[in-house]
Amino acid sequence: MxxxxxxxxxxxxxxxxxxxxxxxxxxxxxxxxxxxxxxxxxxxxxxxxxxxxxxxxxxxxxxxxxxxDLQPESGRSPNQIALDETVIRINDEQFWLYAAADPQTNQLLHVRLFSTTTTALTEIFLRELQQKHDVETAVFLVDGAQHLQTALQRAGLRFQMRRHGNRNAVERIFRELKRRTSSFSNCFSHVEPETAEKWLQSFARWHNAPN
Incomplete structure (x- = not known):
C-alpha cells in the first residue's frame, strides 16, 4: 500500500x-x-x-x-522533575491524572490515573517513578499542594516550590493533552478507568517519540 x-x-x-x-x-x-x-x-x-x-x-x-501497552521508556536520570496533577473526566466522574516530566527534555517520565488525590496515592506514584528512573538526586518542582510535598518528604526526595519556570513543562503537556482530547470533549465516555489510563500512557509514549 x-x-x-x-x-x-x-x-x-x-x-x-x-x-x-x-x-x-x-x-x-x-x-x-x-x-x-x-x-x-x-x-x-x-x-x-x-x-x-x-x-x-x-x-x-x-x-x-x-x-x-505503550508507556514512557524507563532508565532516565533527570536533574529536575516537574510533578503535577490535573482532572480528567471519565463517564462524568472526576479522576486525577498524575504526571512527572523532565523540564529539560519536555518528556513525560510517568503517568497514572487515580480516582482521587491523596498523600498515600502520591507515594504510590513516586515509588513507581523510582522503579522506572534514577530520581534519587533529582529536584522535584511542585506547586503549593501539601500532599505532594508530604509524599516527597516521606520518600526522602528533594523538592522546591515553584509556580513558574521549569515547572511549567508539565502544565504545557497537560494543555496539549487536553487540546488533543478535545475531540472526545475532554471526557472519556463509555470506558473503564483502566482503559483511559492505558490511552493516557500511550499518549505519553507518543509525546516522547522523535518526529
Whole structure:
C-alpha cells in the first residue's frame, strides 16, 4: 500500500509484539495506533484507514492501542522533575491524572490515573517513578499542594516550590493533552478507568517519540 508509506511521522516507538494472527498490515496498524493516540477519534481513525484501503472497526483500533501497552521508556536520570496533577473526566466522574516530566527534555517520565488525590496515592506514584528512573538526586518542582510535598518528604526526595519556570513543562503537556482530547470533549465516555489510563500512557509514549 504505497499511500500508507507517504504518511509522515516516526512509528518505531510502536511495538507490535502483541500481534499473533492479524490480517491487517503492520504499517496500517501503526498508523491507526499513532493517529488515535495523537488525538484522532476512533471514528476519524476508521475513516483515515478506510481512505487508505484498510477497513477496520473502531473496536479493532481500540484493541490495538490497549494491547500495545505503550508507556514512557524507563532508565532516565533527570536533574529536575516537574510533578503535577490535573482532572480528567471519565463517564462524568472526576479522576486525577498524575504526571512527572523532565523540564529539560519536555518528556513525560510517568503517568497514572487515580480516582482521587491523596498523600498515600502520591507515594504510590513516586515509588513507581523510582522503579522506572534514577530520581534519587533529582529536584522535584511542585506547586503549593501539601500532599505532594508530604509524599516527597516521606520518600526522602528533594523538592522546591515553584509556580513558574521549569515547572511549567508539565502544565504545557497537560494543555496539549487536553487540546488533543478535545475531540472526545475532554471526557472519556463509555470506558473503564483502566482503559483511559492505558490511552493516557500511550499518549505519553507518543509525546516522547522523535518526529
Amino acid at each position: 504505497p499511500e500508507i508509506s507517504r504518511l509522515s511521522g516516526n512509528r518505531d516507538w510502536i511495538d507490535l509484539d502483541f500481534v499473533e494472527r492479524e490480517r491487517t498490515p503492520e504499517l496500517a496498524m501503526k498508523i491507526g495506533i499513532q493517529s488515535h493516540v495523537a488525538g484522532l477519534s476512533l471514528s476519524n481513525t476508521v475513516g483515515l484507514l478506510d481512505s487508505l484501503g484498510v477497513q477496520r472497526s473502531k473496536k479493532a483500533i481500540h484493541d490495538w492501542v490497549q494491547k500495545a
